[in-house]
Amino acid sequence: MITVKSVSKKFNGKPAVDHISFQAHDQEILVLLGTSGCGKTTTLKMINRLIESDSGAILIDGKNILDQKAEELRMGIGFVMQHSGLFPHYTIKQNIAVVPELLKWDKKKTESRTEELLHKLHLSDDVLSRFPNELSGGQQQRVGIARALIANTPVLLMDEPFGALDNITKADIHSEFKSLEELKNKTIILVTHDVQEAFELGHRICLMDKGKIIQTGTPKEMLYRPQNNFVSDFFTENRLLLEYKIATLKEMGAFLNSENTHRTFGFTEKTSVWNALQKLSSDHKNTGYYENLIKAFNEYRKLQIV
């Protein structure tokens, strides 16, 4: 668990992060969301001491991060940098092996772990001998993730890990990312300015503005229990889409009698209403179920908005 207690940071006398507090729990993806310059990256970098905070305390599993050497701390934290952060003059193989070398792994261990990760992240072996600029943006970001995962650290910090991708590639990577077993036991803090990404990946979201946290909560709480106008206004543009995306078929259960139909289409209780509607809308034969699902969603929605 990561605990951030009233942490602040000023640059040239100007507050970049202003008394923020939050916790990221074990096995949780916590998203720091906010517009450019609100202090997300500074917050993330204070956790692995790439930036030292001015005041407050940061604890990882109860231990103050200042009580150990910064290099030691970073050995226990995977870090995915903005724009992949790969070393341009290193091959992909060398880039991925940076941490294993620091940890003095033998060559065989590094090679087999590299191979395992390439496979999990759907990268082919032939990328290993290439340089970062010989890979697509999506491939580079996957390599950046492989590099951060290699030492299997319990904490993973990710700064706009999918920032360079177009929306279609992003949607693919998001679903792969969510299903990666590797990530299930980690505490992950992910920085993004992309609202849809925050809702797709985050178990909870910290919405930031001007160095402060305005609200922390689950995607559902953010939409249906905003603490103030800033929060509701922040999501206005994407609101309906987000509502469809966070509602699951399980939640529609009380308003819809169609368990068998779910199975026919390969849906599970966890399938989002959005994904189900998208699949159903591709075939006119499904119109009845499609309409019933929209009706069920409208009934469900009435109960959420108070």
Ligand SMILES: Nc1ncnc2c1ncn2[C@@H]1O[C@H](COP(=O)(O)OP(=O)(O)OP(=O)(O)O)[C@@H](O)[C@H]1O
């Ligand atoms: N090294 C620095 N020196 C001076 N000011 C800085 C430095 N790093 C960040 N800042 C300022 O601190 C504020 C917060 O920056 P930060 O990078 O944390 O924001 P962010 O939310 O991550 O933005 P983005 O999404 O654009 O990366 C900004 O006003 C930025 O200009």
